[in-house]
Amino acid sequence: MTSVLPRRPRVLTRTFQPAAAVLAAVLLLGLPFWLVIVTASKTQEEAFNPTLALPNDWQLFENFATVFNDGKMLPAFLGSILVMVPAVLGVLILGSMAAWILGRRGGRGLAVVYALAISGIILPPAVVTIVLLLRQLGLAGTAVGMIGVYMGMYMSTVIFFVTGFVRTIPRELEEAARVDGASPVRVFMKVILPLLMPVLATATILICLYIWNDVFYALFVVGGRLDTLPLNLFQVASAGLYLQNWHLIFAYIILMSLPLLITFIVAQRKIISGITSGAVK
Template sequence: MSTIRSARGSVGRLAQPVAAIVVALLLLGIPFWLVLITASKNQAEAFTPNLQLPEHWQLTDNLVTVFTDGRMVSAFFGSLLVMVPSVAGVLILGSMASWVLARRATRLMAFVYALAISGIVLPPAVVTIVLLLRQLGLAGTAIGMIAVYMGMYLSTVIFFVTGFVRTIPIELEEAARMDGASPAKVFRKVILPLLVPVLATATILICLYIWNDVFYALFVIGGRIDTLPLNLFQVASAGLYLQNWHLIFAYIILMSLPLLITFVIAQRWIISGITSGAVK
């Protein structure tokens, strides 16, 4: 009897992870498969996207067509123009603010922390943002778009980093101060190197949000600076990709490659950043 129970328990323990893997593959694999095979079809086959294999694979031809005719180069550098300063700004300001908020346990700091992370749940007012940028003369500029992204995602960095800083022993900072280090040097030499895992995680998340954003870019810089998703929206609406789903999905593949490469490179730091809180 005990042998039967043991066998059932082993089957149950094995079935749970297998079921989880199958569900994950279905949820993630089907969309990826749809994108890949649609991008590999011709216009007629891709007119109604489905999961069927193409009769003739032309993925390379579609990627070349998108790259040469879709103004992707200028849109790529436009995305970098607004993403890189935005990510760097929120990481620097957010990590510095998180250090202060984590080390000063007062009611005022608790209120400031709650106010700082409220941006995660409170949606930005698009109309107000656009009107304010027009008053400041920043509407339609890269600086205005960078300011919007920094204001939107600073809360995310503070939320991630503050909890991580609280797990760092304060004795490390006290030892550095006893050696004569200034607060700026303590942060730069002691705290910042320890924040690399969590900052890598926050970087990927924020890059993903900014790289794929079309809503705020349309209102703030629409028609003045091209980003990849905004360019896709514009050329598709203008008729180049109208009903050409094979080209749209090919564009999506090329647009996703930089983030995919970044994720593969930073995967080690991302995983350690997610699990470090539990380990510590």
């Protein structure tokens, strides 16, 4: 009797904890997702006060067509791609190069440089200073200026992710490449960069998520001169088409989220591999 009793609380705990975790996930993630889907599928009258109730008549694809055509999503999508792709590629290449140097060389000087490099993770950018500087450089309101802002903002994230991973790569691989006559750039491109792909995949998803959904900095830097999806949604949400039309706003949000959702589904193995390898190493 005494040996059986202590096991029952442990069995109940093992059963309760997974059930509680699943319930919390459903409440925190499932309900908002369900609210977005059902609201985007309703008519204007049904969606005026968003609820979790099913629509009487599903209008999801009709709302998608209205949003895509009348909301001018295609130019905004191209604007987001124009800004995001160069910014992500640039910050990944330059950030991983910097992380390679910081991870391979020691000394107090580089330790200070590393601390300054990752300080951008916790120090918020000064928006007014950024706008004034871009005006002085003639880059205010341009895609080049917006790309430079994003690269400066998220360089710290890449350096933080990659530096620790670089320290786990055996130096013998680089030494063997140098013995064969490879230059430092070739060593990085042919030896180091392929090994960084899992952690770079994780950093890519995070940075793409930040840039794709950004409206605050884009509004100050390129607002009114270049359309991105969040800026376009912000502008048309207060216009006649979207005013109080929650079904169209939620339909826009779904369409805007699909590219990153598809990317995450396709690359989820590399993303999880990058997270777990960084945690173990």
